[in-house]
Amino acid sequence: MTSLAIAPFGKTGHDSTRVIFGAAALGAMSQARADATMASVSEWGINHIDTAASYGASEDRLKPWLAEHRSEVFLASKTGRRSGAGARAELEKSLDRMGVDHIDLVQLHNLVEEEEWERAHAPGGAVEALAAAREEGLISHVGITGHGLRIAGMHLRSLERFDFASVLLPVNFVLLDNPAYRADVEALLELCSEREVAVQTIKAIARGRWSDGATSGPGRFSWYDPLTDPEPIGRAVRYVLSHSQMFLNTTSDARLLPMVVAAASGNLVAPSADELRADVAEQGITPLFDDDVLERI
Numbered sequence: 001m002t003s004l005a006i007a008p009f010g011k012t013g014h015d016s017t018r019v020i021f022g023a024a025a026l027g028a029m030s031q032a033r034a035d036a037t038m039a040s041v042s043e044w045g046i047n048h049i050d051t052a053a054s055y056g057a058s059e060d061r062l063k064p065w066l067a068e069h070r071s072e073v074f075l076a077s078k079t080g081r082r083s084g085a086g087a088r089a090e091l092e093k094s095l096d097r098m099g100v101d102h103i104d105l106v107q108l109h110n111l112v113e114e115e116e117w118e119r120a121h122a123p124g125g126a127v128e129a130l131a132a133a134r135e136e137g138l139i140s141h142v143g144i145t146g147h148g149l150r151i152a153g154m155h156l157r158s159l160e161r162f163d164f165a166s167v168l169l170p171v172n173f174v175l176l177d178n179p180a181y182r183a184d185v186e187a188l189l190e191l192c193s194e195r196e197v198a199v200q201t202i203k204a205i206a207r208g209r210w211s212d213g214a215t216s217g218p219g220r221f222s223w224y225d226p227l228t229d230p231e232p233i234g235r236a237v238r239y240v241l242s243h244s245q246m247f248l249n250t251t252s253d254a255r256l257l258p259m260v261v262a263a264a265s266g267n268l269v270a271p272s273a274d275e276l277r278a279d280v281a282e283q284g285i286t287p288l289f290d291d292d293v294l295e296r297i
Helices: 031-044 058-072 084-098 114-121 126-136 151-161 179-195 230-241 254-264 273-283
Strands: 006-008 015-017 019-022 048-050 074-079 103-108 139-145 166-170 198-202 206-208 246-249
Touching (some): 015 019, 019 254, 031 254, 058 074, 084 103, 114 151, 126 139, 139 198, 166 179
Parallel strands (some): 048 074, 074 103
Antiparallel strands (some): 006 015
16 A cells, blocks of 8 residues: 555545546446556555546446445546536436445536536526435535636636535646636635635646647547656646645546556655756646637537
8 A cells, every 4th residue: 555645625524545546547448457447546545536427437337346445435426417407317327327325526527618607506407406415415515627727717606606515627837837827726725725625636747738639549548648757747746736735636547547646655845846847848748728729628
């Protein structure tokens, strides 16, 4: 077992490993490969799993492992539905696919577009339905996630409307080098600290978009081009985890999991800005989002 740091996951009452297993990695795997991956997750001591109804076969692949290990982990999933009926149906399907009677956290997936945000928060919307499911004991907590440079600001709005237990957003050095995005993230972190809302991050080891503009293809296991060298990965991981408020969700490219876990098991002191700028130049790191053509995926 590794020596991964553990911290309270907001006000949920769960102490989570600060590295959260992003189970999108299981979405296109065979069951045998998924079983081997989950055996490694257990060996590393990761006690928080994040999946989604839309992650291919991920929830199905988790089912055999959860049959034996459900009590050992904080289990999170997501719904992309905005209507209450749709969110409820997707929740029930997730429960069935994973063979569980309870999910610790269900998150509204990528809640960033204005019209979708309004529908989700309106009477009869997904937020109301998930709150009802929480009262029934089907889930324990409700969270929100999102991509793009608008998402930190949208999360601030969402937290004004509902007492979400967690937020999730992209964080890495080049993204926070954008002054406007950094300001929104800092405001979000301050509010989350005050209200004990857990802050999850994604895209820590993103190099950028694939050069051909595609989001999938042979040999590609994430929609973005990830870093693959251990040293830059280590600095990218430490950049995020040096901020004690942040949790890091692992990449959907399972081949990189050992390097991410190794980096998170060591000293979590932040690399210097000079080191990170050198990685940007040497690795060709570019922002995943830019408020324009790269804003959406």
